[in-house]
Amino acid sequence: xxxxxxxxxxxxxxxxxxxxxxxxxxxxxxxxxxxxxxxxxxxxxxxxxxxxxxxxxxxxxxxxxxxxxxxxxxxxxxxxxxxxxxxxxxxxxxxxxxxxxxxxxxxxxxxxxxxxxxxxxxxxxxxxxxxxxxxxxxxxxxxxxxxxxxxxxxxxxxxxxxxxxxxxxxxxxxxxxxxxxxxxxxxxxxxxxxxxxxxxxxxxxxxxxxxxxxxxxxxxxxxxxxxxxxxxxxxxxxxxxxxxxxxxxxxxxx
Amino acid sequence: xxxxxxxxxxxxxxxxxxxxxxxxxxxxxxxxxxxxxxxxxxxxxxxxxxxxxxxxxxxxxxxxxxxxxxxxxxxxxxxxxxxxxxxxxxxxxxxxxxxxxxxxxxxxxxxxxxxxxxxxxxxxxxxxxxxxxxxxxxxxxxxxxxxxxxxxxxxxxxxxxxxxxxxxxxxxxxxxxxxxxxxxxxxxxxxxxxxxxxxxxxxxxxxxxxxxxxxxxxxxxxxxxxxxxxxxxxxxxxxxxxxxxxxxxxxxxxxxxxxxxxxxxxxxxxxxxxxxxxxxxxxxxxxxxxxxxxxxxxxxxxxxxxxxxxxxxxxxxxxxxxxxxxxxxxxxxxxxxxxxx
Numbered sequence: 193x194x195x196x197x198x199x200x201x202x203x204x205x206x207x208x209x210x211x212x213x214x215x216x217x218x219x220x221x222x223x224x225x226x227x228x229x230x231x232x233x234x235x236x237x238x239x240x241x242x243x244x245x246x247x248x249x250x251x252x253x254x255x256x257x258x259x260x261x262x263x264x265x266x267x268x269x270x271x272x273x274x275x276x277x278x279x280x281x282x283x284x285x286x287x288x289x290x291x292x293x294x295x296x297x298x299x300x301x302x303x304x305x306x307x308x309x310x311x312x313x314x315x316x317x318x319x320x321x322x323x324x325x326x327x328x329x330x331x332x333x334x335x336x337x338x339x340x341x342x343x344x345x346x347x348x349x350x351x352x353x354x355x356x357x358x359x360x361x362x363x364x365x366x367x368x369x370x371x372x373x374x375x376x377x378x379x380x381x382x383x384x385x386x387x388x389x390x391x392x393x394x395x396x397x398x399x400x401x402x403x404x405x406x407x408x409x410x411x412x413x414x415x416x417x418x419x420x421x422x423x424x425x426x427x428x429x430x431x432x433x434x435x436x437x438x439x440x441x442x443x444x445x446x
Numbered sequence: 447x448x449x450x451x452x453x454x455x456x457x458x459x460x461x462x463x464x465x466x467x468x469x470x471x472x473x474x475x476x477x478x479x480x481x482x483x484x485x486x487x488x489x490x491x492x493x494x495x496x497x498x499x500x501x502x503x504x505x506x507x508x509x510x511x512x513x514x515x516x517x518x519x520x521x522x523x524x525x526x527x528x529x530x531x532x533x534x535x536x537x538x539x540x541x542x543x544x545x546x547x548x549x550x551x552x553x554x555x556x557x558x559x560x561x562x563x564x565x566x567x568x569x570x571x572x573x574x575x576x577x578x579x580x581x582x583x584x585x586x587x588x589x590x591x592x593x594x595x596x597x598x599x600x601x602x603x604x605x606x607x608x609x610x611x612x613x614x615x616x617x618x619x620x621x622x623x624x625x626x627x628x629x630x631x632x633x634x635x636x637x638x639x640x641x642x643x644x645x646x647x648x649x650x651x652x653x654x655x656x657x658x659x660x661x662x663x664x665x666x667x668x669x670x671x672x673x674x675x676x677x678x679x680x681x682x683x684x685x686x687x688x689x690x691x692x693x694x695x696x697x698x699x700x701x702x703x704x705x706x707x708x709x710x711x712x713x714x715x716x717x718x719x720x721x722x723x724x725x726x727x728x729x730x731x732x733x734x735x736x737x738x739x740x741x742x743x744x745x746x747x748x749x750x751x752x753x754x755x756x757x758x759x760x761x762x763x764x765x766x767x768x769x770x771x772x773x774x775x776x777x778x779x780x781x782x783x784x785x786x787x
Contacts, residue, residue: 210562
């Protein structure tokens, strides 16, 4: 089974490379250079904070861009072009196909974040600050968040066209980061609104779990326990989204 | 699941491992309609109670007009659409089981592939899906590219390939791993005459190797030239399954020849009960031959006696006439006349 999954994953990764997605890494480098050379001199004494803040935010946003452009389009594009028919008429199960597509994009994201991470580390080392482990922890959590969003994008891609799937994925990104605030507002409002906010909080992934950028920028420590908990939380959501995607996709007429 | 060793590639395909006596494909009472509109109501059946059995090693054609339900039938066989009713087995295995497709090759109509891949990379990708190892993949790629006459274009990107070349590469990916059952949806569409001949030759070659071939077409001559049996489908329903091997022996031929009215050198040949003079004008006879052997005798006699042969035609019983007649009678555009006694 895994041979077929890896074959689909390999094809997806190769397609990402050929689609020149890795040009985004170059774009990230330009952003970092801009942050270091242009913004840092304007903020005396906070050069390291600026590099960390801009660098991590750019990494997260460029990763999100890949999820929206590729992940939300991944399955639907193959359905519309009908390339999927020749794949699924080989002895490949629909679940194997989805898992392969997901893993292919995961490898793409890991490679991209690894390359951006190297540039980021170099940029941080060029500042007076020392590189703490929390920087790498933040990059790891950005990757985890992107993997959750990718799984959601795969689900949306089986349900809707590329544009709608991208909008749904972006909405999940925005709402996922506002869930804590939503819950707080619900608690303040009370009654039905509190119950609704609580339901939404439970039904969607809380993406703030993966956001430790503020701690990194301010040099606060990040516990290994938090990273472990976030890993379990992220993997659980990935499994939920992929199982839902598989259930939807199994009924799809191609 | 591992495919068999590439060393066996050129050999006759094996029978299904567990069902050596099972037919290659059995479709029974297949029914499929698609949901339409916002409410998703089921529309008119695209396929309505279709059933047929394809024996191992035969070339079986689905012949029907555009929208007759050929592609829906093939997609149902391949598990791409889910039938409302009916059952499908491939080599004795339920078609819903992905393992049933382990030895099936499929070419969709107007295939489209990732444009960034080269022809060789594409075949390598599909070989990996079949579970072939590196050496087998390389060998299969070579064999299949040669089969479709694309060996000189292995490194060409699909985005730079013409429609005909893509069709050939599509056929090559269907042939990977020497499938036992080859399912082709309009395999000759978009091909130039050379390409069409190549496809015909490949199908006949596959049959010689023992591969079962099922293909759809709406072009009668394409079907007549290669198929052993043909299922004629009209508006989602099976109209008739015709054995073309049998039909070929029953076909009538009409020949127009020049022969003198008196003392014709053809007199001896015309004593053959399979030959009948149906029309006689001065020095111009129309002779009906009941079978190919009688026709051959007539033509040999003409050649030997120096009589000119003006024309030879199939007369009646040909597939195209039957197909068109049936199509006209079954067409929803044809007004129905009720006779009230």
